[in-house]
Amino acid sequence: MKSVKPNRPTIIDVARIAGVSKSTVARALSDASNINAETRKKVMKAAQSVGYERNHLAQSLRSGRTGMLGLVIPDIANPFWAEVARGAQDKAAEKGASLLVFSSDWDPVREANHLRALRHARVDGAIVNPVEDSIDDLGRFGMPVVLIGSSAERFPELSSVGSDIVQGVRLGLNYLENMGHTRPAILAGPLGRLARVRFMRVVHDYFIERNIDPAELLVEDGEYTVESGTQAMKNLLKRSGDRPICVFAANDLMALGALLAVREAGLKCPGDVSILGFDGIPAGVFADPGLTTISKPARKIGDRAMELLLDQVSGRVTHERIVLPCQLTDRGSLLDVKDTAPKQMSSTG
Amino acid sequence: MKSVKPNRPTIIDVARIAGVSKSTVARALSDASNINAETRKKVMKAAQSVGYERNHLAQSLRSGRTGMLGLVIPDIANPFWAEVARGAQDKAAEKGASLLVFSSDWDPVREANHLRALRHARVDGAIVNPVEDSIDDLGRFGMPVVLIGSSAERFPELSSVGSDIVQGVRLGLNYLENMGHTRPAILAGPLGRLARVRFMRVVHDYFIERNIDPAELLVEDGEYTVESGTQAMKNLLKRSGDRPICVFAANDLMALGALLAVREAGLKCPGDVSILGFDGIPAGVFADPGLTTISKPARKIGDRAMELLLDQVSGRVTHERIVLPCQLTDRGSLLDVKDTAPKQMSSTG
């Protein structure tokens, strides 16, 4: 075993073989216009013969662009975010770009680290769903950034893609109301998170409009995980007088966790407790009954965000704030109690 | 708005400010031994003051190492693979490396593209689960590679991490047998895929040992997706005389798809049909009853694979073939028919 040629061939090797200068090789490789067809063919053959492969590092160093993009999301193991990642991934691949995916695990420190890693890798741009609102640096991040989710509100100067929370929450609340659930318990996200604030604001407004005091609503906090959903539901089920018969969860994982708690308590869904989720993850199909939920267009969010980012990277300055509508997916976890309970017209009060 | 300094500061800027040469700056930054403590402090302060950030591209070009690793898996939207990715991701982050994750979508062409992208990005190494066995180039891939999954069999010279299929399948088959299911229908992966061959080989051997002709078994093919699982189960349920009362699926997604088909047909699981899965994805918890399955240590697979890869990258040549055991997770989708049906001792035949 003698190492014949430890290093990969460079344009210089190719140039020598083809009998031209290295700039000619470079031109041939980047199919520039000003080059003889014959010469190109010759160069290409030479390149082929030594198994030449462009060194992106050198190319990037020179051109200042790496062809790499970044994506920072809270949790790649959450199917919703996995879908977003796929959408972004696919679009990037389509355009010949590579995507660096980072999962912050809802941890601001890890998020900061990932953001730093992206800068160091010299990515051409990034799509970010900031966990904390403490991220004030995004504005001067020094590269094209597209936001996903609630934080868009905090950085109106940045492009963003998200689902229409207002429309989605109202859609859900209205659907519940039509089924006779006029005062659902709310399973909200973590206190202090902007997404929670936005969610609750819509809920608040919705009930105010109907002359119902939002303070009457039962609200439990969760961490967007199955476990926290189970725990929150357990808390609700502990209540004696006002045990809720309907729960609206801020995401599907918590909704499914709640379902588990209901089942564990020996109760039936939707017989005893109706559950409405938010996200539209595939796992909701498998529950029995299936989880009724407000579906966000996850794949599309990733796709559009990447599109915006690529536009920005290539100089087309398109400041856009895209809001995609949510959809209701009824799979049976809601019981219609409209005709069961005596309907009380709360018109004038 | 006048642009003060469009370009990021380089070591030259830092050097000028600190009043030293650029090599001194480089030394300070890479905490070399041969440098005065005072000088270093001075340099660091200068770097700080201009917000200097190392250019990894230049560094990589010089040193030949990028600090980036690659991961190529079939489907990031499949929770099992998402977990593998997380395991790898976390370990990489722990060591200060970045991970490029690619999803091939079971498509050999996309896989080849991704592999090429990795080479172009000059990653220091890669973890791969080859979709097709057509990938013969892996051996001469020109960089450290760690294999995940069945293909390890094809490339014994490469390091690999995987779950113990033989142990896992036998564990499942044995568990079924103990519950009285002596001839489960098999919901296998796609024809031609090595993973399928390995799975079926174990099944084959298992029944041969028990003097049962494996050809008697009902076998349906699937694509590792929910939809294909549903379709396969529908096919099985169509049978008149020998409709199976037990199905062993090669992955959880197909198992859950089968569950959907059973439900849709108005049948009960496990009352009418028992279902056993393979993977151990979280979604199996939500089905009612929960999906009983053979759990693979997904997170750990990613973690160990990354560990091996990092070892290889840093020169510690550790050719290892790690096989992690599977575990049985009983969540109730199996009915014990041992005492129901007249038990026939198949001892001597």
Place this chain on the structure above:
DNA sequence: ATGAAAGCGCTAACAC
């Protein structure tokens, strides 16, 4: 302990 200088592999003016 520090500086000078030579590249890593490529691109982009600029000549001819």
Place this chain on the structure above:
DNA sequence: GTGTTAGCGCTTTCAT
């Protein structure tokens, strides 16, 4: 059309 030359920002001898 093609060759020459000068870097991109950094690391790494080799002097001093």
